[in-house]
Amino acid sequence: MSYTAESISVLKGLEPVRHRPGMYTRTDHPLHIIQEVIDNAADEALGGFCTRIGVILHRDGSATVQDDGRGIPVEIHPVEGVPTVEVVYTQLHAGGKFNKNDGTSAYRFSGGLHGVGVSVTNALSTRLEVEVVRNGGRFQVAFAGGNVIEPLARVGDAPKRASGTRVRAWPDPQFFDSPNIPQAELERLLRSKAVLLPGLEISLATEAGETKTWRFENGMQQYLAEQVDGELAGPIFTGEKYAAAGDENFPTGSGAAWALCWSTDGNLARESYVNLIPTPAGGTHETGLRQATFDAVKSFAEHHALLPKGIKLAAEDVFSRVSFVLAARVLDPSFQGQTKERLNSRDAVALVSRMLRDPLELWLNEHPDEAKKITELAIKAAQARSRAGQKVEKRKQSGVAILPGKLSDCQSEDINRNELFLVEGDSAGGSAKSGRDKEVQAILPLRGKVLNTWEVEPGSLFANREVHDIAVALGIDPHLPDASDSVLENLRYGKVVIMTDADVDGSHIRVLLCTLFYRHFPKLIEHGHLYFAQPPLYRLDVPAQGKKRPPRKLYALDDVERTALLDRLQIEGIKPESVAISRFKGLGEMNPEQLWETTMSPDTRRLMRVRLPQESEAKPVMNMLMAKNESAGRRAWMETNGALIGAEI
Template identity: 55%
Template sequence: MTQESKVYDESDFDVLEGLEPVRQVPGMYTRTKNPLHIIQEVLDNAADEAQNGHASRIDVIVHKDHSVSVADNGRGIPVGLHPIKQIPVVVLAYTKLHAGAKFRKGNSYQRSGGLHGVGVAVTNALSTKVEVEVKRDGKIHRVHFLDGDREISPVAEVGECGPRTSGTRVRAWPNPKYFDSPNIPLGEFEELLRSKAMLMPGVNVNFRNEDSGDEKSWCYKDGIGAYLADRIAHLDLVGEVFTSQGYVTESSDSIIEGDGGKWAVAWTAESGKGESYVNLIPTPLGGTHEAGLRAGLFEALKAYCEHHAMLPRGITLQAEDVWSHAQFVLSASVTHTQFQGQTKDKLTSREVVRLLSSVVRDPFDHWLIDHPDAAKKIAELAIRHATARAKQGKVVEKRKSSGVATLPGKLTDCESTDIGRNELFLVEGDSAGGSAKQARDREYQAILPLRGKVLNTFDTARDQLFANNEVHDISVAIGVDPHERGAEVDLSGLRYGKISLLTDADVDGSHIQTLLLTLFFTHFPALVDGGYIYIAQPPLFRVDVSAQGKGRPARKIYCLDEAERSSVLKQLAAEGVRDSSITIARFKGLGEMNPEQLRETTMHPDTRRMLQVGIPDGALEETVRAFHLLMGKGEAGSRRTWLETKGDLAELDV
């Protein structure tokens, strides 16, 4: 029996138990380039003890056999039986996904790196051996795990310790078969340890390499300000380093009293670069906390420039003018965290933009007043950047206005002439177009509503395209004429750096999206190849969570699709939220979303999700064949055959 003809039946359905899902697809749970991230999971647990005030030192050893041990003098993980599962808690932590003491806020940890609940269980799943030793209540307990989640010894009492002595020591032997390289990059590891010390003033972080004999210790009493000053010592500083912190005093939405952060920012002649962390977890891809810091700095400096009449006539300051030369370290402290993926490289919690912006602006306002010389230098640097950008924009403006085409009447254009920043949203329907006009930033976002379904232009001759009003309006609005692939194309008239397709998250919306992609792929290929075309991703669901007592205000969580909704519901269940406290609303279309919802979920650059359209390397011919099969007028028979063969692969939302 061939693979194609094999019957799909009940025997093909697998259920992965325990930690087997982690071993089957480790890339979903950790970075598989090397074992650093699974060791970081152990380190993060020790750091959570320290940031919550229960530990004052962390000791890390890289052993000669390539295992790594992490020890802290925190409270020690509980070793007794779980009241419901009747399994030692230390065993649950290392063998069960979504098990931990960080879901119920106010229970054990006020702040932690995240609520995925899969941390050290992943470490165990991808290690040949894990040894855990706990000092607690005057006793020392030890347990071993072998080949992932199999416990090879019961939790055993192996000695005694002083009544005030406590802590946890974990030693892990990463399994090299799950990683591209079995070796931990020591330089990156040391930087990670140093950053932990920097983020926790007064906590001692000690490192020893048994192979080389190197020993290092870090303890930053002055925290991130001293760290940033050391990092930029070789750069040309403009003004002074701005160091501050801020935390909210009242709870609202998903923001809890005490949420906020601390930061250090400096401006240099060189391009800016920064480091950001959330609850001590590094976020190399940034996220909404960085967006909030940027917004707070921009609003304060813009107000300062306007108050002192520093802006030249015709020059408007933008966030990028302030941010482009900023060197920064940001440590955000957030109770309710949402990350992009288990590796937590990027924070996506939308409310954090408003949180950080609000706590950053006032301190920076006061700092600018108290440091007039530094404030003037920083403002002048931002104004120089804005002036250079404006000059570049004016050159483009002259080019684009030289044509004779009149812009379509239903286009709501933007004010900016900066083509690199301008965005055009092609919006499905007049109703959604009205909401989008109110939700947009009129300075750089333009809206072109589309009425009904766009013509399938795959087989339409180029000289007949403009007979269709929608295609005509799109071409005139973007400022580029239809062209053939491979032809020399004049893009000097292009009016927007991003052209985003904004359609409903349903079947009709997907169809309109496909028709627009066909138009751009077939008749505007230079825009696709140049990376100008994007797909906006509005959410399909909104999950409302009612207030859960003092300190846990009501929340609203937007979900892109069914899978994300299921993940959110699992997380809420793990937090102990009752079903009766959860309301799920499904958006029937963009027209159902009010302007504020559309802005924060789909249009604001700091909180939206957007896909860039492109053709994979070497896949042009395959892509052309796919368009020909799916959109060609003479391919009805081939499409039917294809649907009969491949139709079961579709994930239908009916």
């Protein structure tokens, strides 16, 4: 098979979205592409330009979203030469959300900073109609499959002060597992917008005549009180705090609003948002909330001498009975994936923690009786954790296995907290040992490439020293996929983290380790114990800005995040050319402090959990990639898919 210039495909416009919709949105149902339209209307409300949002579900599967915001501009775009509304709906990286230098922009703290919002809605719809009211006129334009089919036209007059946008989209069923928009999930989404934007009226109507309306004057507190069904240890603590102009640490206007409480029993309610976007998978803003609550409660307990002798509080003890609603405002947020279900922005940890801790500490001291109840809950959780750790210690002492000499073990015996890092090379292993949290983090350095164990029988597995050391450190034996869960009874670590360089050799070692765990320790993956570390590629050295702003070191996971950091620094008045950018060749280049801050600290690191795929899908692929007699199949696969992988990279 020839590999020439003609082999490389270049997708134009919205073709990439239609070619691979899963890279841009959820494909189980069309709610997410409708949510993109709703988010635009909510961003208008966040900027103070919108008071009502209405959503209609039609019998034919389409949905309409209407707001009384400013209306999308209809003037000719100065660069593209076509109406601006057409640019917004036909180009991936277009919109007011990129105007980060404008401190008054409604989109300064928008959640749509990937720039692929409503253009994806357009690409994955059989038809999309937009009606804009502004400047005394009513304008309409229609699209199909991402292309303009009815050019923008003025269809009538409107009152001078009237403005707004109405969008009706017909999702294309070929791109979704189910063509139906789940109404219950849509209702939760709309209600959350009303909770986060007090005073905004949001309605949902169906053509069957059903209508629901939400409007919360006292948003988060009222909402959280309805969600928590257990007995509260005290009143709900609400507040908000944002960085003022001239703040030395955070962009103006960034910060958080929150409502949180402790309950003695019942179900917990936990919801978080970034710039109005729901983050069901949490992220760094929730880490900041967790850190602030831990610091505040621990400070109160120590100040009032409430801790029993021998009890050491941990963050999970304080947070175990917390329910919360958190709404963070983050400039230029970085999400995991286009569906924005988890926030990755490192600075959100310090942002939320800094904004929340002092108000919470003040509140605890103003409510000492309730604060003591909250502290008692944390102490009970710590005592239960201590008892569980003692049980683990007995099991450990009854074993006869001798731990590998190169293993730097942790002090804790609590499996739920313990972490084992499998580190590539002695150099990185040395930095990891020096920079780790010795209480809960263990380090096992790996020398050289791990054996390809795909075709190795379990009886011969321990002939390889590296594999033997990994198994002994974990405390579990090789097993088959259909083994009982009891094979994990003696597991010594709740998280097993593969930490390798971000280069070809590192990727190879990661594949070999995944092969080992998938082939011989599948229950470890099935129960969610295996993770990949994600060390940064770049370090940005930011010069000092006067006496109050010392030099800083920032880290970027990839090229996209590096660009975002440079944009943010430019807003702060720092010229890009004054920022020194260096690329890490490997983990061994990092000193212990850098490795801890970027890759190992639970507050700032990024871990990717490894999931167990269907055996019918994964086993043939793994056999083709790892079996010794499958070289011809591997070559054919690479010839077929090589260009595609290169294009994605």
